[in-house]
Amino acid sequence: MAISDPDTFRSRLASRRVLHFDVNRSSSIQLHPPIKPEWKAASKNWGHPFHTMCSYMAMFPPRIPHYFIQRFTRPGDRVLDPFSGRGTTPTQACLEGRVGIANDLNPLAYHLSRAKVDPPDKQAVLDRLDVLAGDYQSTSSHVTQPAGDIAIVFHPDTLHQLAYLRATLQDSREDNFIRATILGILHGKYRRSGTDSIYLSIDMPNTFSMSPEYIRRYVAEKQLAYLPLDVFVNTRRRVEWLFRKGIPATKGEAHRHDVRRLHELLPADSIQLVVTSPPYLKVVKYGLYNWIRLWFLDVPVEEVDQALDDGHALPSYLTFMQETILEIEQLLKPGGLAALIIGDVSQNGGSRLNLSEAVWEKVAPVTDLALLDIVPDNIADSAKVTKIWNETRGRATDIDRILILCKGSKVGINHTSVTW
Template identity: 25%
Template sequence: MNKTSDLRGVVSLMIPVADVTDQTALKKLNRLLTDDLDFHDQDSRYASHSFHAFPAKFPPQLPAKFIQSLTNPGETVLDPMMGSGTTVLEAFLLGREAIGFDIDPLALLLTKTKITPIHPHQVMALGREIVHRAKVSFHYRRDEIEHELSTCWDEETKEFINYWFAKDVQIALKAILNEIEKVDDEDIKDFFKLSFSAIIITKSGGVSLALDLAHTRPHRVGRAVDWNGNVVCDFRREHAHTKRVSSKKIRSPFEEFERRYTQNVRAFREIGFFTDQMNMFEYFDKPVSRLKPYVAIGNAQCIPVNSSSVDLIVTSPPYASNAIDYMRAHKFSLVWFGYTIAELTTHRRKYIGAEGTRDVLLHNLPPNTMDTIERLSLKDRKKGIVLHRYYSEMKNVLSEMFRVLKPGGTAVFVVGNSNIRGQDVSIPECLSEIGTSLGFLVPGIGIRRLDRNRRMMPTSTTINNESQIQQRMHEEYVIGFYKPLRIQEL
C-alpha cells in the first residue's frame, strides 16, 4: 500500500529573506548558469576521470566551474549522489575538502580508486605478476578453477554468469580475480578490482557476451568468437526475428586487464598522483594543498553530514522512472565481487527513481508538481505513482541538502528531463518548485547541450518517439539552489 505524508517539518515552514548579500550571490550564480555549460571542445579524460565507463557522466569542467567560482581552497564540497566521482575528484584536485556518498557499491569502488594515490612501479610490477600467475592457473589449474566456479555462486547468479560469459572467459576472469584477492594492500587491491571491472563494463561489452553495458542497455550478441578464433557462442536462431545479427570478437581477458591497469597507471602518472609524489600535480600551473576526500556508501535522503557544514553541493540526480538503470549494467561486475543477483535486485529497489510502488511513502508536494503527477496518473496510474515516488524522494534529498548547507551555500543540480507515456514530466521545473517550497532561492536554470557520445547516453541511428532516452537526450538542465543567509520561521 502507498502511504502519503505531509512532510512539513521545520525546513518546509521557512520563508527565505534575501538581503543585499544574498542578492549579490544570486546574481553571480545566475551568471554562472547562463554561461556556456557545454564544454564540447574540452578534454574530459584527464587525470583519473577515464578509469572506468559510467553512464551519463557530466564533464569534469562543469563541477570545476562552480567549485572554483563559489568556494575557496579548504572549503567543503559535497556530492551525495557521486556516481563516478567527478565532483569529488575535481574538488580534491582544486584543494577543497571533498565528501561523497552513493548507494551503488561500484560507484564507491570507482570514486575511491580515482582519488587514492598509488606507487606506480609497485603496481606495474604487481600487475605483471598477477597476469603471469593467472595465465599459469588458466592453463594448468583449469579443473580446480572450474570447480570453484561451480561452488561460488547460488543457482540464480550462476545462471546469470553462464548466460553472459563464455566458459573460457569465466575461467580467465576467475584466475585473475583469485590473484587480485591475494594482494595485501587494500588500496592497491581496489585499484586492480576496478581495472578488472573496466574490462567487463565497456561500450562494446568488454569480455562478456553483451553489448552496450556502458549505456546500461545490455543485449547478448548473436555470435561471438574468442581471442583464439574459436566460436564460443552462436545464438543466431534466437535472433532470427531481427534483420541484423550482432557479433563480436572477445579479446583475451589477460591482455585486456593488463592494458587497462597500465592505462590507469599512466593516467595517474600524468598528474604525478603517487604515494611518493603527493605535491607534484603537474597537470596544474602551481601546487595545490590537498585534503584527503571522504567517500562512503550513503543515501542522499539521509546524508550523514552535520547541519550547516557544507559550502557547495554539485550533483546529478538520477532520471525519473529508472530511465538509466545503473544496476542493470553494474551487476555484470559486482557478481564477480561476491554479490548475488538476488542481493543486487533488492539493493536496486532502494535507488531514487526506481519503479517499485509497494510500501512507498508519497509526500504532499507543491501544486504544479502535484498537477504534473495527476496528469500522468490519468494516462497510467502506476507510472503516476512512480513519478510521485520520484518527486517525494527528491523532496527528501533537497530537504537534506538544505539542512547540511551553510547559510549562503549553493546546491547545483545537473538533471535530465523525462518524457513518460508521451508526457513531459517537467523535471527541472518541478525540482525547482520543490526546492523553493523548502526555503531555497532558485535564480535560474541553465541549459547544457549534450554531446551524446561523450555524455555516454544510449544512442541510436533511428528515431523512436516512444523512447524516453531519445526524447530527452539532446540537452540537460543545471539548477542552482541557494540557501539564504536568513530565513523567517512561520
C-alpha cells in the same frame, strides 16, 4: 497549481525571485556574472584521465563541476556529490585542491569513486599486479571456471583470470584501484586489429551491458570471435595510462549511504558546494544494465535495483527530491551553493516536463534555501549516456537544467572568472 502549467509556474517563480531579492536587497544575492553554461566552450575531452576510468550511465562531464568549483569554492573547501556515480564531482574537486566527498548507494559507483578520490601510489598498484599475476600462475588450477550467462561474454582463459581476481582482490586501496580499473575495461568495443583491444569481452558496448539473450543472438549473427585477452597485461596498460598525468592533489572521501541519511556521516554546515545529478525518473536501471560489472563485484543485480531510487513515479520522485534537498540544506555551510542537474523528461502522451521546476515547486514551501536560478543546459552535443538507446527506452530528453540553490541570503564565495 498544476505542474504542467508552465506559464503559471514561471510567473510564480518570477514573483518568488523578486520577493527574495526585495527582501535581501542589501545582500546582493544576484550573481555577477550570472551562471551560464560556459563549460560548453571547453573540449569534450577536457579533464584528467581518472575521469575516463569507467563509463557510467547518465554521467556528466568534468567541465561542469570544474566551473562551479572554480567560481564558488577555495582550496581546502569540502565539495560533495551525494549521487556521485563514477565520481566526477569529487574527483574534480580533489584535482583542484578541494576535499571531494563522494556518496552513492550503488556499489559500482562507490568502488569507482573511492578509487579516484583516494588513489594509491602507481608503483604500489603495479607491484601488486605482479604479485597477483605470479600467484595466478601457481594457483590457477584451484580456480573454478564460471558457467552460465557470464561465460558468453569472455574467452574461457580471460574468464578464468577474472574469476581468480574476483575471488582474490581484497579491500586495500591498491586492490580497489585494480578492481575499478578492471571494471572500466571489462567490456567494450574491439579495435580493428582485435588483439590490441584494451577491453576484455567480445565486441560490445562499453557503457552498459547488453542482455544475455541479446549477446547470444549478436554473437551468432555476427559470428564474433572470442579472443584470449590477458587481464593482467591489459590492466597494467590501463593503469599506466590512468596515472599518466599524476594523481589528485588532495585526498577525498567515498561513502555508500542512502542520500536521506547523509547527516549520520557528515557534519552539519560543513559543505561549501554540492554539484550533483540526482537519479532520473524511470530512465536507468543501474543493476540490470550493469549485470557484467556487478558479476565482477559479486553483487546481485536485484539488490542494486531494489535499493536505488531510480524507479519512482512522479509524486514519489518529488517527495524523494524534497527529502534529498532538505538533507543538502543541513549539510551546506551558510553561503554554500548547490547545483542540481535535472533533465527534462517526456511524459506519456509526448509532452515535456520541466522536472527541475517541478522539484523546486515541491521543495520551495519547506526549505530556507534560496533559488538563485534554473539554468538550461542543452546537452544534445554532449555524451549523455541515456541517449545511447536513441528511442523509447527512456524518458530522458536532450535538455538538462541546473537548479541552483544557496543557503542563507548571501553567496559566500563568488569568483568572477573560470580558467580552463
